[in-house]
Amino acid sequence: MKKLACVTLDMEPDYGDPEKKIRLLENPEYFERYVSIINKYNAKVTMFTVTQLFDSYGDLFRKLAERIPLEFSVHSHTHDPHNACTLDEVRNSQAAYEKFRGVKPIGYRAPIGRIDKEGLGHLLDHDFAYDASVYSSIRPGKFGYFNLHMPNSPFQVQRSDGRSLVEFPFTSIETIRIVFALSYAKLLGWGAYSLLLKLFGLPEITLLLSHPYDFYFGSIPNNTVNGLEGFAMARNTGREFGIFEKLLGSLQKQGYTFAHLSEVYQDVKGTGLKNFSLETWK
Numbered sequence: 001m002k003k004l005a006c007v008t009l010d011m012e013p014d015y016g017d018p019e020k021k022i023r024l025l026e027n028p029e030y031f032e033r034y035v036s037i038i039n040k041y042n043a044k045v046t047m048f049t050v051t052q053l054f055d056s057y058g059d060l061f062r063k064l065a066e067r068i069p070l071e072f073s074v075h076s077h078t079h080d081p082h083n084a085c086t087l088d089e090v091r092n093s094q095a096a097y098e099k100f101r102g103v104k105p106i107g108y109r110a111p112i113g114r115i116d117k118e119g120l121g122h123l124l125d126h127d128f129a130y131d132a133s134v135y136s137s138i139r140p141g142k143f144g145y146f147n148l149h150m151p152n153s154p155f156q157v158q159r160s161d162g163r164s165l166v167e168f169p170f171t172s173i174e175t176i177r178i179v180f181a182l183s184y185a186k187l188l189g190w191g192a193y194s195l196l197l198k199l200f201g202l203p204e205i206t207l208l209l210s211h212p213y214d215f216y217f218g219s220i221p222n223n224t225v226n227g228l229e230g231f232a233m234a235r236n237t238g239r240e241f242g243i244f245e246k247l248l249g250s251l252q253k254q255g256y257t258f259a260h261l262s263e264v265y266q267d268v269k270g271t272g273l274k275n276f277s278l279e280t281w282k
C-alpha cells in the first residue's frame, strides 16, 4: 500500500488564552510562516474545525483555504470535553458545517479524543463516513485514557444494522505508542523525538496532530495553563515552526505522499479493514 500522510490541524481557540484568540490566523507573521512551510513540502491540511467558529472566523478560514490545500472537517460544535459527541453536538456541528460549506461533513473528531459508543452511534445516524478521535496511546490525568488495545491504523466500526464508518486513530510512533504530534515533538525535543521516529517508525497511514497554539503556546500572554502542564507545553518555545518543518521533512524523506483525510478515506474504505462491532465497543 502507498504510504500516506495527513496533516491534521484542530482549529479551536488558543488553549489557556483569556482572550480566546486564534493567533495562527490573526497574527500575520504566524500565518505566513505556516503557509510557507505547508507549501514548501506540498503538504495538505485537513482542518478539524470547531463549527461554532464558522460565524466569527469564517473569513479567516477562507483566507487560509486560498493559500494552502485545505480541507474542512468537524471538531464538534462547541469543543466541550464533557459533551464531546452528544446528539446536540453532532447535530449542531453538522448543521453549521452544511451552512458554511454547502455540503454535509463526512468526518468528525471529538474534543480530546472523547468519542464513545453513543457518539459513534450519533455519527452513524447522521451519515458521517469517518471518525478520527481514538487515541492508541496512554494519557494520564483527568481526561486520561489507556488505549494500547487500540490499533494504530484505520479500522472499521460496524453496527448491527449494517451501517459502518472508518475510524482513523491518532497515529502513534509504533511500539512505544507516543502520539505523532507537534506537541509531543516539542515536549521531547527534536533530537529525542526524531531518534524515536527512526527507531520505531510510523504506520503506512499516518496522521500528524497539531493545533494552532502548538506553534506559539509559550508566547501567549497571561496564559491560564500553569503548573506542570503549562511548563510541558511551553517547552521549546521559539522552535515550534522549525520542529513542524522537521516533522514534514521527515515524512517526505520516508516516502510518504501528503493527502487529505477524505482522500485517505476513499483509499482505505472497503479494503478489508479490521472490523469492530459497535455493540461491543469498550
Ligand SMILES: [Zn+2]
Pocket: 010, 012, 075, 079, 110, 111, 112
Ligand atoms: Zn480540540
